[in-house]
Each structure stands twice: as C-alpha cells, then as structure tokens.
Amino acid sequence: MDLSKKLNERQQFAAETLDGPVLILAGAGSGKTRTLTYRVANLIEHGVDPYHILAITFTNKAADEMRSRIQSIASGETAGVWVATFHSTCARILRTYSEYLDYSSNYSIYDADDQKTLVKNICKKLNIDTKFLSEKAIIRRISDCKDNLVSAEAFEKRDHFEFRDKQIAKVYVEYEKELKANNAMDFDDLILKTVELFKKYPPVLENYQDRFQYICVDEYQDTNNAQFEFINLLASKYQNLCVVGDDDQSIYKFRGANIRNILDFERSFPNATVVKLEENYRSTKNILGAANSVISKNINRKDKTLWTKKEEGHKVRFRQLDNAREEADFVYEDIRRDLRNRDIVLNDTAILYRTNAQSREFEERFIAGNMPYKIYGGINFYSRKEIKDVLAYLRTIDNAIDDIQVRRVLNVPRRGVGDTSIQRVAEYAADNNISFMQALRQADLIQKIGRSLKGINDFVSVIDTVSSKWEADEYEDLSDMIDDLLIISGYYDELQALDPDEAEERMGNVSEFISKAAIYTQSYREEHGTDDNPTLSEFLTEVSLVADLEEADPNLDCVKLMTIHAAKGLEFKHVYVVGMENGIFPNCLPMDEQDEEELEEERRLAYVAYTRAEEELTLTAAKCRFLRGEMNYNPVSKFVMEIEPTYIEGNIPRRTSAFGDSYSDVNPYLSRPVERKPLVGFGSLSAAQAQAKAKPKAVLYNAETKPYSKSADAEVRKTNMANNSGFAPGDKVRHIKFGEGVIKEVKTEDGRTIFSIDFEKSGTRNMDAAYVRLTKL
DNA sequence: TACTGGATTATTTTT
DNA sequence: TAATCCAGTA
Numbered sequence: 116m117d118l119s120k121k122l123n124e125r126q127q128f129a130a131e132t133l134d135g136p137v138l139i140l141a142g143a144g145s146g147k148t149r150t151l152t153y154r155v156a157n158l159i160e161h162g163v164d165p166y167h168i169l170a171i172t173f174t175n176k177a178a179d180e181m182r183s184r185i186q187s188i189a190s191g192e193t194a195g196v197w198v199a200t201f202h203s204t205c206a207r208i209l210r211t212y213s214e215y216l217d218y219s220s221n222y223s224i225y226d227a228d229d230q231k232t233l234v235k236n237i238c239k240k241l242n243i244d245t246k247f248l249s250e251k252a253i254i255r256r257i258s259d260c261k262d263n264l265v266s267a268e269a270f271e272k273r274d275h276f277e278f279r280d281k282q283i284a285k286v287y288v289e290y291e292k293e294l295k296a297n298n299a300m301d302f303d304d305l306i307l308k309t310v311e312l313f314k315k316y317p318p319v320l321e322n323y324q325d326r327f328q329y330i331c332v333d334e335y336q337d338t339n340n341a342q343f344e345f346i347n348l349l350a351s352k353y354q355n356l357c358v359v360g361d362d363d364q365s366i367y368k369f370r371g372a373n374i375r376n377i378l379d380f381e382r383s384f385p386n387a388t389v390v391k392l393e394e395n396y397r398s399t400k401n402i403l404g405a406a407n408s409v410i411s412k413n414i415n416r417k418d419k420t421l422w423t424k425k426e427e428g429h430k431v432r433f434r435q436l437d438n439a440r441e442e443a444d445f446v447y448e449d450i451r452r453d454l455r456n457r458d459i460v461l462n463d464t465a466i467l468y469r470t471n472a473q474s475r476e477f478e479e480r481f482i483a484g485n486m487p488y489k490i491y492g493g494i495n496f497y498s499r500k501e502i503k504d505v506l507a508y509l510r511t512i513d514n515a516i517d518d519i520q521v522r523r524v525l526n527v528p529r530r531g532v533g534d535t536s537i538q539r540v541a542e543y544a545a546d547n548n549i550s551f552m553q554a555l556r557q558a559d560l561i562q563k564i565g566r567s568l569k570g571i572n573d574f575v576s577v578i579d580t581v582s583s584k585w586e587a588d589e590y591e592d593l594s595d596m597i598d599d600l601l602i603i604s605g606y607y608d609e610l611q612a613l614d615p616d617e618a619e620e621r622m623g624n625v626s627e628f629i630s631k632a633a634i635y636t637q638s639y640r641e642e643h644g645t646d647d648n649p650t651l652s653e654f655l656t657e658v659s660l661v662a663d664l665e666e667a668d669p670n671l672d673c674v675k676l677m678t679i680h681a682a683k684g685l686e687f688k689h690v691y692v693v694g695m696e697n698g699i700f701p702n703c704l705p706m707d708e709q710d711e712e713e714l715e716e717e718r719r720l721a722y723v724a725y726t727r728a729e730e731e732l733t734l735t736a737a738k739c740r741f742l743r744g745e746m747n748y749n750p751v752s753k754f755v756m757e758i759e760p761t762y763i764e765g766n767i768p769r770r771t772s773a774f775g776d777s778y779s780d781v782n783p784y785l786s787r788p789v790e791r792k793p794l795v796g797f798g799s800l801s802a803a804q805a806q807a808k809a810k811p812k813a814v815l816y817n818a819e820t821k822p823y824s825k826s827a828d829a830e831v832r833k834t835n836m837a838n839n840s841g842f843a844p845g846d847k848v849r850h851i852k853f854g855e856g857v858i859k860e861v862k863t864e865d866g867r868t869i870f871s872i873d874f875e876k877s878g879t880r881n882m883d884a885a886y887v888r889l890t891k892l
Numbered sequence: 893t894a895c896t897g898g899a900t901t902a903t904t905t906t907t
Numbered sequence: 908t909a910a911t912c913c914a915g916t917a
Contacts, residue, residue, distance in 0.1 A: 174906060202907045226907080246900095302907050337906095370905060470903050472908095492905085533893050566893095660907060680904050702903055720904080743902060744908040 116160050118153055122146070129390040130154040133161060133329070136350075136384035137357040138377075142421045143406075143726035144397030144686065147359055148184060151331065154357065155196065156189035158329055165195035169327035171346070172200055173334050175661050177684075181333070197327070201342055202302060203660045205309040209300075210656070212312055212319055221652040223299040223510050223517045224659035228498060230254050230301055232519055237289045243282055256283050257290060261303035262339045262371045264310065267291040296550070297517045306341040313348045324352040335360030335380075339371035347383070356384070362417050363410050366680060366720050368712075378417065395421045395726075397686050399428025402732050404762040406725040409754055413715045421726075431725075432733045433695070433755055433765030439473075439740035443480040446691050446735060450486070450674060453689070461487060463688035465675045467724050469700040473693065474676050487673035492681045496663040501610065501621045502628050506658065508600055511552070512582050513651040518544075518551035525555070528609035530570030539564060540571075552578075577604045585651070592648055594633035601625065631658075679724045690728035692721075695736040696749035721754040734765075842870065847892040 118127045126146055129139045130153040141147035151170075159165055170185075172178045182198040197204070206224065213220045225233070234250045237243075260270050271284040294300060300308060313320040330350050332338070335358035338346070350356035358380060365374040381387050395403055403421050410416070436442040446466060453459040466477055474490050481488040496502065504527050510520040522541075526532045543561045544554035558564055558571040581600045590596040601607050610621050635657065639649040675687070694700055701717035703710055725732055734755055739748045751768050760767075842848065846858045860871040 200907065206907095224907090227905095305907080367905075369903080370907095472902090495906090529893090531893075535893085662906060664906090678904065699903095716904095741908070 116153075116157060118157065122150060122153060123394055125390055125392050125394070126150040126153075129392070130157050132357075132388050132390070133158055133163075134355055136354055136380075136387040138335075138380045138384075138387050138389045139357065139359040139392065140377075140389065140417055140419060141359050141361055141392045142395060142419060143361065143364060143723070144395045145392035145421070146394075146396060147333075147392065148181065150392065151333065151359055152181065152184040152188060155185050155331065159189050159196075163329055167326065167328040168196045168331070169204075169329070169349075170196060170198045170331045171204060171333065172198070173337055175200055175203075176666075177333055178203075200660065201345070202305050203656075205305040205345070206656050206660060208309050208312070208323070209305065210652070212316075215312055215316055215319070216308055217295075218300070218308075219298055221298070221514050221650075223297065223514050223520065224305070224656060225294070225299050225301045225519070226498065226659065227254075228503065229299075229519050232523070233290060233293055234286060236519075237286050237293065241282075241285055241289065243286065248279055248282055253283055253286050256280075257287050258303050258371065260287065261301075261307050262341050264307065264341060264344065293518075297519060298514050299517055299519070303341065306339075306345055310341060310344050310348065313345075320348060321352070323349060328353045329355045330357070332356070332358045333360070336362050336365035336374060336377045337367050337372045338376045340373055340376075343373070343376045354384070362415075363413070363419075363719055364683065364723050366683065366716060366723060368716050374415065378415065391417075391419050393419055393421055395423045395425075397729050398423060398726060399425050399730060401428050401430050401762045402725060402728050402730075405431045405732065405758045406722050408759040408762065409718060409725065409757045410722040412757055413718055415712075415715060429731050431758060431763045432731075433735070433751075433763055433767055434733070435736045435738060435751060435766055435768075437738050439476045439694075439737045440480075442693060442735050442737045442740075443476040446477065446693065446733075447480045447484050447486065449691075449733070451484070459689065461672045461674050462669065464691070465677070465682065465685070465687040465689075465727065466691045466693060467677060467679050467682050467727065468693050469679060469702060469720075470694075471678060473699075477676055477693075481674065487671075489668075489671065489673045489675055491665065491675060491677040493665065496624070496627075497658055497661070499621075499624055501625055504606065505597065505601065505625060505628060506655070508578075508604065508606075509597070509651060509655060511578055512585065512600075513655060515552045515578075516550040521550075521552050521555070525574055526570070528605045530567075530573055532567040532570040532574075536564060536567035536571075588648070590648075592633060592636040593651075593654060594629045594636065597629050597632055631663075679720050682727050683723050686727055686729055688729045689731040689733070690724070691733045691735065692724045693735045694740075695734045695752040695755050696740075697752055698747065698749040699742075700752055701754065718754065721752075848872065 118130055122130060123146070126149070129137065129150050133154075139147070139150065141150070155168060155170065158168060170178075170181055172181060178198050178200055182196075185196060185198070199207075209216070209218070209222070210220050213222060223229075231250050231254065234253050235245065238245050238248075238250065238253075260267075267284070267287040267290070271288055273280075273284070275281045275284060294304070313323070327349055330346065332346055337360070346356065346358075358377070360377050362374055362377045365372060365377070368374065381389065398406070400423060403423055407420055411420075434445055436445050450461070450464055453464075454461070468474060471492065478488065478490060497506070504524055507520040507523040507527075510517050511524065515521070518541075522537060525537065539561055540554045540558065541551060543557075544551050547554070549557075552575075554561070555571050555575050558568055558575075564571070577600070580603060581596065584590060584599070585596050590599065607622075607625075610625070611618055613621065632654065635654055636648060639653070640646060679692070692700075700721070701714055703713050703717065734752075736749070736751050736755070739746055741747070755763075755767060842858055842861065844858050844860055848856055848858060856872045858870055859873050862871065
C-alpha cells in the first residue's frame, strides 16, 4: 500500500510505526481517523492477523465509523479486527469469565437510574438523610473510588475526617453488597472487574494479551484511571500500544477522564514514539488563529500549534446583544440573510452553547420564524420511562434476583401493591435471606400482606408464563415475546389509558423498541448462521451499552443546535457559539488551584467549540439574561477577550483589568468599572469569596451584580408587562409549551399580574404575566 | 393507595 | 422559570 499518496508526512509516519508504544497527538481536524484506519490496514498488510488487533473507542458511534472505514480500505481481511468500546469489550470478557468473579453470566448492567434507585434504597435503610448528602454526590464518590480501583472495604478503612465520608463509606459497602446480591454491575464495574479478573488470574490476562498483540485506543485523553489500567495490563506483554488523542480536547473530567493519562504517556512508556499531527484540514487561518490564541493560555498541555494551508477567510465575528432574546434574534436574522444572499444551506450551520437550557430561546425564535431546526442531545431512547419499564420486565425474566428491576415493575401497571406492601416483602426477603422475587412467590406467608396478595400473584404469574414460553422456545423471536409480555401484563392497557397524545407517544416508543428487538434477532441470526434466538442476556447487554441517540440526519436540512460537548468530533461551515459570557461560559471562575484546573477545562471546551467551524465563526453574548428565574448581568467571556485582536472583529469591550486581561471589568450597565476585590486572597476571605465558597459555581458574579440586578429585574418585569399588557380575558393565545388556550382571568397578586389561562390540553394554569410568553391568536 | 401542591434546586454525558 | 421530589392529605 502506498501511503504517501493518501497521507501527509506525519500521518504516514504514524501509520507506519507499527511496533512499540506510539502516541499520536492529533489536533482538531488533523485527519485522525484517516490515519488510524490506514495504520490498521497497514498492520494487516504487514502480515498481522486481524484477529490480533484490538481497536478501542469510547462511543459506539466511533466504533461503527472506524469499523466501516477499515472495511472500506482494507479489502476483505478485516473481519477479525475487534473494534469496540471499552465497556462492550469488558462486558464481553466478563460474560465469558463471570464465574471467576463469582457472578453468573447473565448479570445485569446498571445505568445511572438503577444506581440512583439502589442508593436511594440504601440511604433509606441506613437512615441517611439525602438532603444532607445527595444520592448524586454519593454515586459520584463511589464512581471515583471505582475509577481509582479503591474497593468499598479499602475506602471504609480509611481515616475519614468528614462525617459525610464515613456515611459514604457505609453506603458504598452496602451498595457493593447489593450489586453482588442482584447479580448486577454498574458501568464502572465493567472496567474495574475486568482489571480485577486480569490481576487475579494471570492466565486469563495472558490469554487476552496473546490475542490482542496490537492495541489501538482512540480519544485517549478521555480515559480514566481504570481504563488506563485495563489497557496497561493488556499491552504490557507485547507493548504494541498506539494511543491517539488531543489533550486540548479533553473535556470530560467531570465524568472521570484524567488528562494526565495522555500528558504522561511518555513517562508510562519511556520508549514511546510521539507523532504530532498539526496540519488542520478543516478551518481557515483566522479561525485557527483564534482557537490557538485561546488554548495557548493553558499551562497543562503538550506544546503544539495547529496550522493550515487554507486561506485567511473571514475574521471571527463577535456581537454583544442586549439580552438573550435579541441574541437569538441576531443569530436567526443572520442565518436568514445568509440563506438569501449566499450559497449556504441550513445544514451548514450549527449553534453551540454551554448548557442545554440556552437552547430554548433559539427554539422559540426558530419556531416563530418558521425556520427548520433540530436540537440534539435529548434523552437516550433507552432511558425513557416506558422503555425502562419494559427492560425491567425483561431483566426480571432474565435475572430474577435483580431486585431493583422486580421492584420497579411489580406495580406497573398498577396492581394495588403499594409502598407499604413492597416494604413488607423486602423485609421478609431480608429476614429469610432470599431474593425479592422469591419472597413474592411466598407472599401468602408474609404477615399483613392482605389486599396486595392478588396483585403480587398476578405479577408472578405473568413472569412465569412468559419465562416458560420463552424457555420452551414457543415464541417466533424476541419481539414476539415482548409483545406477548406487554399484553399479558396489561402494560399496553395502562398505556392506552393515558391521555391520547401521551399514549400515542409512548406506544410509539414501545413499538420502536419491539422492532429494535426484531432487528437485533435478525442480525444475530445472520451473523451466527442460525435460526435460534439470541439469549436474553446478550440482547440486554447490547441495549445497556448502546445509547441510541438521535444522529444528525444529513438529509434533513435544518439548523443544528447542541451543546459544545455534543459537537465534539463534528464540523460545520458556519458555527455560532452563543452565550459567550463569564458565568455561563466559562461556567466557573478561578477561586483556587482546583478551579484553575476547571478553568483550563472550560478553555479546552472553547477550543473545541471554535475548531468546529470550517469557514465562519460567530461568537455572541447577551448583556443580561434570565438564569433560573433571576436576571443576570454577565461580562463578556474571557474566551472572547483572549482571542488575539487580529483574528476577531466586533464590539469587544476594552480590556482594562488590573488583573491582566483575564477579566472583562467593564460592566456596560455602570458608568464606572466594577470594583473587584482580589479573588485569590490571603488570610480571611472577602465577603464575595466567602459566599462563593459556601455556594460555589457561578455565584461570584451574582454576589457582585445582585445590587444592580434587583432593580434591573423590576425594570425588565415592567417592560415585559408592557409587552403583555395587550392581553385580556377571552383572548385566544398560544404558549410555547402548553399550546393553545384562552385567558380566563387577569388578576393581581402582591403586585404581580397573573394570567389564568385555560389550556386545551393541560387545563387551567396561573402564569406570571411578567414572565410568560404568549402569542395572540 | 393515589394525588396534589409546596419546597427545592438548578453544567457538561457516554457507557 | 420550570422540573422534580417528597410530604401530607383525600
């Protein structure tokens, strides 16, 4: 294969360095996937059996893409290459060796919801007040422990100075016990248990080392410690480990990613070959210049600079608008103008924001302007309530000792089994050391179970009927079984009883799930050349490890709206990054060392955002906006100020800070600059700091702007009232969420004007005239 | 057991 | 603002 025709010099070098540890630092838009694909093809060409190649990714999407690209350039031979995500790789290994860890192979995989339910139950049992210590915080800490391979026992033995930590340790111990009892693992366990397996059973490890003699890891900057350990173990025998990533695009610290893995790669593998891919094929010089000037402010990064042969292009544009609504107006009008005057289609355009909540303003504007748009990043198909219900049924059938699932569906549809009864069954199960399901089977022996007994027996019989039919192979396939289950259980009936719109939506989702099951069966049969059904466990694993998020449909011509995180890896001709304000983006401000790290992560996020743009990059900010029902005045983002002036044009505030150019100190609403106390002080904390410390995140600005925001709040309310003053009882109106309705009453309650509106779909609601947005019909 | 309304509290997210 | 959750009531 002549790689020199397909790849630039650096890429070629990366694709030809086949043995030993290799670190490919692949900047944004530098042809990373291309290089990787050719590298794999090259391995095969050099006689490496595809069977010995492992390519690991984070997402299924990335795995699919890599698989199909390898397929397209390496003729035929690629079937044996194992391309999969970390989690599915580990899940597969664990299915084979589960018994070594005292699990059975049909273990359940718990997602965030299951975790939360479990932790909630445990807290109740241990009498821990979740107001004092939230489930979220507990789960976060447990996950951190698992990521660092700290077992519950080890964590418990530590000297905890904080009461909270002691509590967390208790929950963690119980959590592990419960998982084990339920034959369940959480996502972290998949990695952790595999590492455990490898460490405990060297022959098993060696088996996989010999199998995977060439390992490639994509998006290496996103790996956490457990994943690092996993890879480390696998690669330690042959040392043929190629990792690809970009430290500047490490934006997942909040879910455990450790940027040190990529920064210290050469320390872990001292004989590593390092290749930097710095030529960018995506963006113009101005866009890259802007991105580079911002990211160069980070301390913790590998030295590199993206460059391009492309033209200068347009300067990055910056616009500060008066408020969030005008920001949306501006973007909308700008896109409209491009559509009229230039060779641009909606598909070329993306709007990126820091937080999902920001999408609303744009959505409303696009609806009003009748411009096609699509918001990405809704909820995962498999985490919809009705789908989770169906899954809980299937898990009950597959793994009856998974109490969490059984308890979820015992009373769905309603069978008259309430909390009290569930509690009694749970106690009975605990007393007799049996699973919840087993306890249900003996429900007639449980004291005071009374009226619930019939419901419990109904439930048990549903599970038994379907299980035995499935075991006896009486169903055509999986989808057939699910359908039958939902009929027998009465789940369909309960869905139908909902109000029509909701019923339709949920039924739609359920039937989509059923067709997914049918498709899964079909492809399983083709792949294995059989007429058999896949096992339920296999299907459930697949479903647990696939998010099934909506993909950008290239045929749908519309503006795409998404968070910056969701945009990683994508590119668009014209990108708008909106809400460029301190307090929103960056979301936090530096208070101490740790926050400095967070700020660097935010800066990387800015870098990711800017480098999505191919031809035009527009940054916008609002002088004020509603945030959680409160008016906020935010200065222009430091990530705008950090762009070198030659690359940017627009109404950028003067840089007059006494603290370097890291803050925009000009509040446009004041005649004098805001007086700022030093943020990193010595000795006692300033009032602002104390407040920010007690209640971190984005409050710092509130602390300073509050005196002004109150009056401004009233001001805006007045304006809004003026806007809404044209409404009177009897008016037909439309609300963005509740649809059409009629104003029944306009009343005043402690100085506020309230509309009482009768909506067709959702009945009467009282809405504050100062906030509600209505369209007169 | 089911429903309602007051309190509470807000990033980013794949597996 | 708006979504979510739990406590208290019907």
